[in-house]
Amino acid sequence: MGSETWGLDQYIASDMRVGNAMVMQIVENLQRIGWGESELFGVHMALEEAIINAIKHGNKESANKEVHVCVEASLHSFFLRVTDQGDGFDPSAVPDCTLDENLELGSGRGLMLMNHYMDMVQYNEQGNSLEIRKSR
Amino acid sequence: MGSETWGLDQYIASDMRVGNAMVMQIVENLQRIGWGESELFGVHMALEEAIINAIKHGNKESANKEVHVCVEASLHSFFLRVTDQGDGFDPSAVPDCTLDENLELGSGRGLMLMNHYMDMVQYNEQGNSLEIRKSR
Amino acid sequence: MTEFHCIKLSRKNDVSVVRLIDDRVMDSERIAVMGKELMSLTESENGHRVLLNLGNVRFLSSAAINKLIVLEKRLGAAGGYLKLSNLSPEVEEVFNITQLDSVFDICDDEDQAIAAFG
Amino acid sequence: MTEFHCIKLSRKNDVSVVRLIDDRVMDSERIAVMGKELMSLTESENGHRVLLNLGNVRFLSSAAINKLIVLEKRLGAAGGYLKLSNLSPEVEEVFNITQLDSVFDICDDEDQAIAAFG
Numbered sequence: 492m493g494s495e496t497w498g499l500d501q502y503i504a505s506d507m508r509v510g511n512a513m514v515m516q517i518v519e520n521l522q523r524i525g526w527g528e529s530e531l532f533g534v535h536m537a538l539e540e541a542i543i544n545a546i547k548h549g550n551k552e553s554a555n556k557e558v559h560v561c562v563e564a565s566l567h568s569f570f571l572r573v574t575d576q577g578d579g580f581d582p583s584a585v586p587d588c589t590l591d592e593n594l595e596l597g598s599g600r601g602l603m604l605m606n607h608y609m610d611m612v613q614y615n616e617q618g619n620s621l622e623i624r625k626s627r
Numbered sequence: 628m629g630s631e632t633w634g635l636d637q638y639i640a641s642d643m644r645v646g647n648a649m650v651m652q653i654v655e656n657l658q659r660i661g662w663g664e665s666e667l668f669g670v671h672m673a674l675e676e677a678i679i680n681a682i683k684h685g686n687k688e689s690a691n692k693e694v695h696v697c698v699e700a701s702l703h704s705f706f707l708r709v710t711d712q713g714d715g716f717d718p719s720a721v722p723d724c725t726l727d728e729n730l731e732l733g734s735g736r737g738l739m740l741m742n743h744y745m746d747m748v749q750y751n752e753q754g755n756s757l758e759i760r761k762s763r
Numbered sequence: 764m765t766e767f768h769c770i771k772l773s774r775k776n777d778v779s780v781v782r783l784i785d786d787r788v789m790d791s792e793r794i795a796v797m798g799k800e801l802m803s804l805t806e807s808e809n810g811h812r813v814l815l816n817l818g819n820v821r822f823l824s825s826a827a828i829n830k831l832i833v834l835e836k837r838l839g840a841a842g843g844y845l846k847l848s849n850l851s852p853e854v855e856e857v858f859n860i861t862q863l864d865s866v867f868d869i870c871d872d873e874d875q876a877i878a879a880f881g
Numbered sequence: 882m883t884e885f886h887c888i889k890l891s892r893k894n895d896v897s898v899v900r901l902i903d904d905r906v907m908d909s910e911r912i913a914v915m916g917k918e919l920m921s922l923t924e925s926e927n928g929h930r931v932l933l934n935l936g937n938v939r940f941l942s943s944a945a946i947n948k949l950i951v952l953e954k955r956l957g958a959a960g961g962y963l964k965l966s967n968l969s970p971e972v973e974e975v976f977n978i979t980q981l982d983s984v985f986d987i988c989d990d991e992d993q994a995i996a997a998f999g
């Protein structure tokens with residue numbers, strides 16, 4: 492029995508298409524090192540939210556800003572750090588998306604999904620850098 | 628600009644075919660993360676010698692023994708640790724293969740090639756575990 | 764007939780049965796197109812019944828889910844009805860976690876959904 | 882004619898021109914077969930001239946090089962001659978590092994080698 496590790500340390504443009512491609516690259520590499528379809532689902536969900544939020548809310552898709560993506564992954568663990576060049580935000584101020592009045596709002600669902608699927612979700616103080624982690 | 632990392636931590640059977648396949652797996656992954664053909668040559672040479680020596684001289688192709696292979700690689704560096712379950716040896720006692728009387732002997736050429744192509748070649752005291760490293 | 768790029772449309776009784784073409788619904792441009800194509804369904808007759816069969820969907824991002832929420836609202840506003848069916852266990856979990864299972868009418872399969880339309 | 886699996890044999894003047902089939906000569910079983918096929922060339926007439934064209938070889942392990950050394954010795958013992966040609970810069974470097982360039986007669990290309998056989 493053995494295991495492969497895979498990692499990435501890359502700056503990407505603040506473009507949704509580039510973000511989508513980055514997400515797929517990560518998902519494909521996790522598959523390659525042995526993650527199965529259903530375990531991958533939650534990781535895919537969380538990393539998609541993390542990267543798309545950085546591009547959309549953080550860098551506001553600005554052509555002058557980049558998103559820094561770091562991944563460290565093995566068959567037993569997944570770690571992602573996403574840092575944008577935006578002003579950050581206060582995650583505790585994001586309304587609970589499961590409250591009846593917010594249910595159809597959309598906002599907050601990404602954070603909730605990350606918290607559900609990951610073992611650890613941690614923003615830096617400024618709120619422009621996010622680390623998520625999951626063990627298997 | 629960004630870079631991928633790739634790693635491996637695996638126990639393999641002391642079988643030449645398994646060793647060959649392991650070498651190819653490592654070479655292919657180095658290619659995948661961006662190593663070019665000619666830079667790869669020396670790494671390929673060194674890791675082939677390291678793994679084949681462990682299987683052949685270390686474990687003597689015994690069905691009861693395994694070789695432990697660890698790799699950590701990025702576009703900028705290559706690290707390999709190969710540990711066998713043999714008695715080890717004294718690398719300083721291996722004759723210089725470039726001396727006229729040894730030239731056609733073969734023995735010692737593997738160590739010499741590793742030393743040439745790698746920045747670091749280090750055996751443990753017993754001589755059954757070898758670490759090699761190369762930066763680019 | 765309109766040409767669709769992200770959805771496949773068929774009729775069963777008086778129900779419009781919709782399938783998504785992508786098995787991973789995550790590309791932002793595809794989601795935008797899918798959104799437009801789903802919205803075009805709300806411009807139909809009053810009381811329009813739409814069944815979204817998610818049988819082939821292995822992944823959908825929250826941006827994609829947002830489109831389904833808009834569809835649900837628009838269809839409701841136009842006097843229509845939306846049901847979802849054939850969710851994979853993973854996709855169903857997303858609806859549970861986010862409590863969107865209280866917003867959507869989720870059925871096991873097409874037959875059950877069609878029967879539930881009544 | 883003998884069937885070869887790891888080498889390709891042709892004649893140019895009175896020289897046997899040999900090419901290796903694998904571009905990465907590293908598989909232990911293939912090297913064993915290659916070794917046997919190369920040795921069969923030494924059972925030829927006296928003064929046999931063999932040119933090994935390594936043009937397509939991108940990698941060869943030291944186990945493969947050992948086979949070339951044995952070929953060189955056997956051929957010499959049988960009154961024959963071996964030359965190598967068309968080494969890639971990387972393969973040539975291996976011969977330099979290990980000082981095997983003093984054991985083998987290494988030529989740039991086939992024409993140069995054939996001319997050198999005289």
Ligand SMILES: Nc1ncnc2c1ncn2[C@@H]1O[C@H](COP(=O)(O)OP(=O)(O)O)[C@@H](O)[C@H]1O
Nearest residue numbers: 544545548549579580585597598599600601602
């Ligand atoms: N990297 C970020 N920089 C600034 N604000 C962010 C960032 N990530 C999330 N947010 C804020 O948190 C809110 C909730 O995000 P999320 O739960 O993903 O939902 P959505 O993206 O659908 O709005 C966003 O609307 C945004 O205001």
Ligand SMILES: Nc1ncnc2c1ncn2[C@@H]1O[C@H](COP(=O)(O)OP(=O)(O)O)[C@@H](O)[C@H]1O
Nearest residue numbers: 680681684685715716721733734735736737738
């Ligand atoms: N892992 C090992 N365990 C024991 N002995 C070893 C090991 N690796 C190398 N050696 C010894 O060092 C010698 C030189 O190795 P090398 O330079 O690779 O040449 P070769 O493998 O052709 O003999 C070997 O012949 C063997 O005696």
